[in-house]
Amino acid sequence: MAEEQSKHLLEIKDVKKYFPVTRPGIMKKTIGYVHAVDGVNLYIDEGETLGIVGESGCGKTTLGKCVVHLYDPTEGEISFRDDGGSMKDLSKLGSRENMEMKRKIQMVFQDPYSAMNPMKYIWTAFDEALKIHGVKERKERYRIASEMMEAVNLRPDYLYRYPHEFSGGQLQRICIARCLALNPKLIVCDEPVSALDVSVQAQILNLMRRLQKEYSLTYIFIAHDISVVEYMSTRIAVMYLGKIVETATGENFSTKCMHPYAQALMSAIPIPVPDAKKDEVVLSGDVPSPIRPPKGCRFHPRCRYCTERCKTEEPELVPVDESGTHLVACHYVREMLQNRLQTAKKEDSNAGQQDETSAV
Amino acid sequence: MDTQNTILQIDHLKTRFKVGKKTVYAVNDVNLSVARGHVQGIVGESGCGKSVTMRTVLQLLSPNAYIAGGDILFAPEPGGDAIDLAKMDRYGEEMRAIRGQKIAMIFQNPMASLNPVYTIGSQIMENLLLHEKVDKEEAKKRIINLLAELGIPEPEQRYNEYPHQFSGGMKQRVMIAIAMICNPGLLIADEPTTALDVTIQAQILRLMLELREHHGTSVIIVTHNMGIIAEYCDDVAVMYMGRVVESGTVRQIFQNPQHPYTRALVRCVPVPGMPKTNDLETISGSTPDASIAFDHCEFEPRCKFATEACRKGFPQAVECEPGHMVSCFARGGQS
Ligand SMILES: Nc1ncnc2c1ncn2[C@@H]1O[C@H](COP(=O)(O)OP(=O)(O)O)[C@@H](O)[C@H]1O
Ligand SMILES: Nc1ncnc2c1ncn2[C@@H]1O[C@H](COP(=O)(O)OP(=O)(O)O)[C@@H](O)[C@H]1O
Ligand code: SF4
Ligand SMILES: [Mg+2]
Ligand SMILES: [Mg+2]
Numbered sequence: 001m002a003e004e005q006s007k008h009l010l011e012i013k014d015v016k017k018y019f020p021v022t023r024p025g026i027m028k029k030t031i032g033y034v035h036a037v038d039g040v041n042l043y044i045d046e047g048e049t050l051g052i053v054g055e056s057g058c059g060k061t062t063l064g065k066c067v068v069h070l071y072d073p074t075e076g077e078i079s080f081r082d083d084g085g086s087m088k089d090l091s092k093l094g095s096r097e098n099m100e101m102k103r104k105i106q107m108v109f110q111d112p113y114s115a116m117n118p119m120k121y122i123w124t125a126f127d128e129a130l131k132i133h134g135v136k137e138r139k140e141r142y143r144i145a146s147e148m149m150e151a152v153n154l155r156p157d158y159l160y161r162y163p164h165e166f167s168g169g170q171l172q173r174i175c176i177a178r179c180l181a182l183n184p185k186l187i188v189c190d191e192p193v194s195a196l197d198v199s200v201q202a203q204i205l206n207l208m209r210r211l212q213k214e215y216s217l218t219y220i221f222i223a224h225d226i227s228v229v230e231y232m233s234t235r236i237a238v239m240y241l242g243k244i245v246e247t248a249t250g251e252n253f254s255t256k257c258m259h260p261y262a263q264a265l266m267s268a269i270p271i272p273v274p275d276a277k278k279d280e281v282v283l284s285g286d287v288p289s290p291i292r293p294p295k296g297c298r299f300h301p302r303c304r305y306c307t308e309r310c311k312t313e314e315p316e317l318v319p320v321d322e323s324g325t326h327l328v329a330c331h332y333v334r335e336m337l338q339n340r341l342q343t344a345k346k347e348d349s350n351a352g353q354q355d356e357t358s359a360v
Numbered sequence: 361m362d363t364q365n366t367i368l369q370i371d372h373l374k375t376r377f378k379v380g381k382k383t384v385y386a387v388n389d390v391n392l393s394v395a396r397g398h399v400q401g402i403v404g405e406s407g408c409g410k411s412v413t414m415r416t417v418l419q420l421l422s423p424n425a426y427i428a429g430g431d432i433l434f435a436p437e438p439g440g441d442a443i444d445l446a447k448m449d450r451y452g453e454e455m456r457a458i459r460g461q462k463i464a465m466i467f468q469n470p471m472a473s474l475n476p477v478y479t480i481g482s483q484i485m486e487n488l489l490l491h492e493k494v495d496k497e498e499a500k501k502r503i504i505n506l507l508a509e510l511g512i513p514e515p516e517q518r519y520n521e522y523p524h525q526f527s528g529g530m531k532q533r534v535m536i537a538i539a540m541i542c543n544p545g546l547l548i549a550d551e552p553t554t555a556l557d558v559t560i561q562a563q564i565l566r567l568m569l570e571l572r573e574h575h576g577t578s579v580i581i582v583t584h585n586m587g588i589i590a591e592y593c594d595d596v597a598v599m600y601m602g603r604v605v606e607s608g609t610v611r612q613i614f615q616n617p618q619h620p621y622t623r624a625l626v627r628c629v630p631v632p633g634m635p636k637t638n639d640l641e642t643i644s645g646s647t648p649d650a651s652i653a654f655d656h657c658e659f660e661p662r663c664k665f666a667t668e669a670c671r672k673g674f675p676q677a678v679e680c681e682p683g684h685m686v687s688c689f690a691r692g693g694q695s
Contacts, residue, residue, distance in 0.1 A: 055557040055559060056557055169646065198584070198586065198625060198628055199625070199628050199643040200646070201628070202629070202642045202643075203642045205630075205640055206639045206642060226632070227587070227629065227631055227632055228630055230630070230632050230633075231630035231634065231640075252633060254632045255632075264559060265558065265559065267562070268559045268561065269587065270562075270565075270585065270587030270588045270592070271587050271590065271631065271632060272587045272589070272590045272626070272629050272631055273614070274610045274611050274614045274615070275611070276590070276591070282562065282566065283559040283563070286529060286530075286560065287557070287559075
């Protein structure tokens, strides 16, 4: 266990982030909380891409912002491995260490236009970021910016242009270049291609994969398109109403996932293959409000396997394979595993019989 | 036109916008035939003219837009006559009778299309009474039945509620109810689920397949999502810069794409289980400015297969297998 932990670059422990809901008026009285992230445990290994999928409002962006320290978690701990190899709690750093950690964890947003100041040359974005992080000479800052523009296949003289002069795909490449300029270890990519056309999306995904190798980057890749997440990720986590309901390795995630929500999500996401064989799981109803999340298992009002127990008792994330990397939070995961094994056995024996008959 | 099997046939349609001194060439030469009772997909990247084409069918165009040529033949009854919608006055009686009754349309953003100060019942009623003479009691019964069919729980109660009391998915169901109340032969859905979550998207798209099943409605789904095309459509037309560059059945287009643009579109999206060592296919460059008129194939500047012919004119569509049309010089096209 100790050996395994030493690989972790980032650890998220019981992290919660609540936003107060206030009654409108002069006396802003808090009348409740949005449970945006509500007890998340995750780790990220160096060099891997952790995909996070889930429907809008389930807390993906909020979790990402906690990781890059744009939000302070309401509860819980996020720790990052420093150069010496020991895990440091991000909320307990001195100011110098804090700056250093902020440099190492960067974020790319869904809408590149809102991430840039429309009134300023894009050079300013590089210049300010590098200045804050202690690159004192202007010449050096310019050299780094130019180099990073080239790394994302753009001409360095584009630095003296305004954001609106670029297409969405080009500007997203510029945002990635600005992150790279700070020489980060981890980049949180929040739906970086969701707003782009598919041909441009492919350019960005290819670029991100190349940069990951060249600069030894670790990614958290947030998206709602499972085909894209499966292609990009070494491991995938599914989020529902502020909680992780399942995590497993990225290989064939859409067919091996077991949580009833994860299965319904996979079935709902259209796949660009005609006549693709899929289990039809139609989810009824809408996602409940994160202000008053359902008791027990949060998914129970929409779950087709729901029992009395699900309505009161909250399921824990438990491992379902030997390596302990595949975790599922559902009371009935054992039964589902059992079912799956039986079906697999039946198919095996059917196949076996066919073999025999064909041999005769 | 074979009105027995075809409900809508668009020939050489051109729609343009006047913006100051400029002209925006939004629809350049659209040829499209929608089979009766089928779900027809229209796919292409943003700005390629999908919405303008569909709005032209119903003449729901802004004042600076004009039809520069072409026909839109619509045959409400199988075997009956076809009428040319492109020749109608956009504000005229005839067009109003077709819009909302024979052909209905729903849009990406249901919030913007519903009036916040009227109950949803009265908004559906309005469209029904506009086109049919029914007494109010009868009309209300029909609306409540339709709401129930569309999966809206407690329809009697919801009938009297206001749009803000509905979630995004439920609002889109209300939009479908407004569209379907007169039982139109053709339903046009322009990115109907782009603003919705995937589990809600699946509910809405399955609902459209059910409508086709129960009422025989022909459906056009406009989308930029290749997954929606593969999973919910029978036929598909691929658009690029105001033209249909390839069309056919969904299987033909995905398994045997011919146009270089279609080929790239099909291969640039990852599919589950594909080897992660492969890079995705990309298309170099980006779409050109729609306010500059092309005198040759619009895809030529980005095309790997372009030859001299491609720089000289527009390729006409050829049938490369039954029902599968492609417009490309490299695929046997001639100008
Ligand atoms: N700054 C904020 N203040 C109040 N509520 C917020 C804030 N940011 C997000 N939320 C709420 O928290 C929940 C999770 O949001 P978000 O993290 O953006 O989800 P996702 O990225 O998965 O779509 C939503 O219900 C959202 O409305
Ligand atoms: N009202 C308008 N005035 C001027 N140009 C327009 C107008 N509406 C659409 N266009 C232009 O027409 C082209 C096609 O747009 P559209 O049909 O909306 O594309 P799509 O639906 O495929 O994304 C685009 O270049 C767009 O900018
Ligand atoms: S714990 Fe119960 S309600 Fe939750 S997913 Fe499992 S079966 Fe469904
Ligand atoms: Mg988000
Ligand atoms: Mg559109």
